[in-house]
Amino acid sequence: MKPWLDSIEYIRGVSMAGVVAIHIGSQYLLNPTPNIHLVALFEVVSRFSVPIFFFISAFGLFYRMDFSEAFDYKKFLRRRFKAVLIPYLLWSTFYLLHDNFFYGYQLFPDLDYAAEIYFFGLAKYHLYFLVILIWFYLLMPLWIFFVRRMTPAKLFLLLIAQVAFDFWSSYCAGQSENLFMKWRLNWFVGHYVFVFVLGGVLGVHSQKFFAWCEARKKIVGATFFVALTTLLGWYYFLILVKNFSAEAAVNTAHQLSPPGIFYTVAASIFLFTIFQFGKIPAPLKKFLSLLGKNSYFVYLTHPFAIHYLALILGKLGFIMTAPIALIFYVVTLALTLAVKILPQKFFPTSRR
Numbered sequence: 001m002k003p004w005l006d007s008i009e010y011i012r013g014v015s016m017a018g019v020v021a022i023h024i025g026s027q028y029l030l031n032p033t034p035n036i037h038l039v040a041l042f043e044v045v046s047r048f049s050v051p052i053f054f055f056i057s058a059f060g061l062f063y064r065m066d067f068s069e070a071f072d073y074k075k076f077l078r079r080r081f082k083a084v085l086i087p088y089l090l091w092s093t094f095y096l097l098h099d100n101f102f103y104g105y106q107l108f109p110d111l112d113y114a115a116e117i118y119f120f121g122l123a124k125y126h127l128y129f130l131v132i133l134i135w136f137y138l139l140m141p142l143w144i145f146f147v148r149r150m151t152p153a154k155l156f157l158l159l160i161a162q163v164a165f166d167f168w169s170s171y172c173a174g175q176s177e178n179l180f181m182k183w184r185l186n187w188f189v190g191h192y193v194f195v196f197v198l199g200g201v202l203g204v205h206s207q208k209f210f211a212w213c214e215a216r217k218k219i220v221g222a223t224f225f226v227a228l229t230t231l232l233g234w235y236y237f238l239i240l241v242k243n244f245s246a247e248a249a250v251n252t253a254h255q256l257s258p259p260g261i262f263y264t265v266a267a268s269i270f271l272f273t274i275f276q277f278g279k280i281p282a283p284l285k286k287f288l289s290l291l292g293k294n295s296y297f298v299y300l301t302h303p304f305a306i307h308y309l310a311l312i313l314g315k316l317g318f319i320m321t322a323p324i325a326l327i328f329y330v331v332t333l334a335l336t337l338a339v340k341i342l343p344q345k346f347f348p349t350s351r352r
Helices: 006-028 036-043 045-063 073-103 111-120 128-138 140-149 152-172 189-204 206-215 217-240 246-252 258-277 282-293 295-316 322-346
Strands: none
Touching (some): 006 258, 036 045, 036 217, 036 246, 045 258, 128 140, 140 189, 189 258, 206 217, 217 258, 282 322
């Protein structure tokens, strides 16, 4: 039995903080004159957050997998669907009912529309992630087949194919009346295959991977810096040279762009390296561990917190300025964590 890796929990915490930042950034972009540097922090620096969840999910699955035993597909699906599919359906329904009550939307005008909402994760803007994750789980035998036969050369070819496909999907495919094409970013795992397979390969060869990271810490750090600088440089180039709006620049320099893909890979390896071998202050580790352990709840509930905090700001007559956006971010994280943690603290579950 392989030992538990605290680094996975820390990365999950960092990633969850990034996901919340992206969604707070969307609120901040409603300001007609946003600070482009704060937008960069919220919307560009955090861009690794969604794909890295697929990376660490695959890493954790394959890290614990014993290839000497037959893969029990039915048992795997039962466990994963209990953890993902049921919460997805429940929270989708919750958000639909909430928005129906709050905005007066017609809940289900017809069965086809209801199927579209649930199939493509349209009940709330963050739920598409669970749809893609479910597809990854459904196709697990395929990923096992790929990971067991993957070589460095094949990984490189897969990376090239990933960059080409994501470029086409992001910038060339355009809109379509076909629902599967229209909502392709909400369900098609092809956008994140490389990062998932890479996580699986490194999970299988974790000892070699960590030894490689430890021996090349400076190179890993420098690569991450170059990848981040490249993505930020493109964002600023689009605004300052091409006269893009901040929102348009963010929607162009995203995680599926070529620099975004390399940034995700560099960030994934960098975070593993610093959390495995770096000297991280104990308070930061404690906070990231707390956030990592409760990341699923924070992920599911933070849009609810954002909605009502934005309402309060509006009622008080505040505009989402840069200082308020930063406070908004801290309060959103603190509130969602508190809702999860405080009941456990004051009403601990009894154990037999």
